[in-house]
Amino acid sequence: MRLLTLIRTACLFLAVAILTVAGTVRAADPRPTETASTPHPAQTYIDRAAAAVRARPEDSVRDTQAALKILANQPNxxxxxxxxxxxxxxxxxxDKAAAEAEVAKARALLPRATRRGLEAGVLNCEGTILETVSENARARELYEQAVAVATRAQDDEMLAASLFARGYLLGLQGQYATGLADLKRGQALYEELDLPHHSLTALNGIAILYNRMGDYAQARYMYDQxxxxQREAGMYREQxxxxxxxxRAHENLREWDAAQAAFQESYDINRQLNYPRGEAYALRGLAAVKNAKGDPNGALQTLEQAMVLQRQTPDARLNAQIQLARGVALHRLRQLPASAEALQAALGVFRQADSLSELRATYGELAAVLSDMGDWREGYAHLLNAQETSERMFRNQVDQRFATLKVEFDTAAKEKENALLVRENNANQLALAEGQRARNWQRAVIVLTVVLIVLLGILAWHQWRSTRRMRTLAMTDELTGVPNRRAVLTRLAPLLRQPNPPSCAMLIIDIDHFKSINDQHGHAEGDEALKAVARELREDVHEPAFIGRLGGEEFVVAIPGADYDRAYRLAERFRESVMSIDTRRWLNDRRITVSIGLTMAKSTGDTPSTMLQRADAALYxxxxxxxxxVKVQLPAPESEAPAPMKPGQVEFA
Structure with missing residues (x-):
């Protein structure tokens, strides 16, 4: 993740510098002795402040405040x-409130300004404040107004800054084609004004869009250049x-050592500049590298430093990125509730900003955490959200690439058309060349469309497979591999709802003294006991009977078509089979026994819930x-007399 508005902010600062370098504008209320050739005494401080933005922001603030003291006595x-x-x-x-106060003061001065394009600068700064707190929709409206104002005022400097601000935000919202068009137009304006450093800032914005479009290698090359x-020009903050x-480009390319080196150098620079927001972003990057290298504890320590710094800025998206990295680290450490809480906090901000790449990552991580917590239903829902977001990103990247190609094609065609008007003697040849070029583009679009269809088909197939896999996981107990409570009840309910349901028995099987196994031998041995009992029961249960784990140390067996005698014999067989399990390897001082509660379904009107209640009572x-x-509790009409003791039945103390 890039610093949300830092480059765009620097661009606006540079635009202010352009205005001051372009020439001193006379104030609306000049002093009687001031002439057009005499610069205002505050001019030097503002020029110096604008230049310092790219190197040392604190120096820029100091010079700006010095200029304001002069302007208090000599207004302009x-x-x-x-x-x-x-x-x-x-x-x-x-400081959001302090920034808003400066905007209000600037807006109050606009009626007295001689340069009408400055209104665009005020609108841009209002948009910057909103974008920092992730209110992107309102920020975009202000940038649109700024472009219109600068265009009407024919102020190329402010127009370039406004186009940069709008283009950057459009790229953040996934509108790469229109964002790229704005950034390229802003870069062209800077080049026409012979401002190479400003043009470089716009080029960085273009690199950010390439990074968001998935062309990480190209973005990495542009950042290197x-x-x-910037190093040669001493643009320290820009570095x-x-x-x-x-x-971030290295991070996307999974080049972890290179990513660590870049983030560390960024952190060192921002720390020297006393720039907490930049430090926090760099620390988030270093934490992401530690997560990737299998050091979640180190990542959490780094993120604690980042959180302290983040509290000094209203940047909501920065906080969300930190929470996402915390969620990943806590998940690796199996601190699942804390991980889920951090990821949910990040999710709210990313939803508001509609940041697809971060939404996809957060949904995917949250799905894994919830699944590990046993909340399969919610985990599955978030997995679907992750897949849907990924599909949106993929479709958007392809659509935007097509749109970018179309813009380039239309621009090229327009240039060729103008050339035809100038050189009429070559009209026919140029027309033929354009026709061939158009056909080539059409063929390219057809090929890309076919590729897109194939890729979407592959994506749909993978989503279908993932859906099937998640449904299987949602119906299976992760530890023992047998169906879970949901699966058993889902299968039993339709049998009981039949007009003439078959006789059906239900057994609840509970491992005796299971807590003492965990306490004396540890949870690992307790898990082994559960798996061993599950294996034994699974071998003894045959269709149409089916087994499932209710939870904890309890299992349930449903036996459709079984009468009372057969059900009782099966229960005794299950009890004896469990006793025969060889536990010497991991429980050398005891054997496993189970208690079983048995019930039969009523001829009509019974439900899985009522059968579970009776079987549970029998278990107690x-x-x-x-x-x-084995104990029995039959439905009310059948349980008025106690069930007879079966021949050979023995109750163990």
């Missing part, structure tokens, strides 16, 4: 708006941003009778 609306915008952008990622120029973005009778025995 344009210069004061620029100073307020510098402070606003600095505060937007540190940008970093070289911290680019290094973080480079680390067996426990009270000393365990290791």
């Amino acid at each position: 609306a344009d210069l004061e708006i620029r100073a307020r915008l510098l402070l606003c952008d600095h505060l937007s990622e540190r 940008a970093l070289k120029v 911290g941003v680019t290094l973080h973005n480079l680390g 009778d067996a426990k009270r009778a000393g365990r290791n025995c």
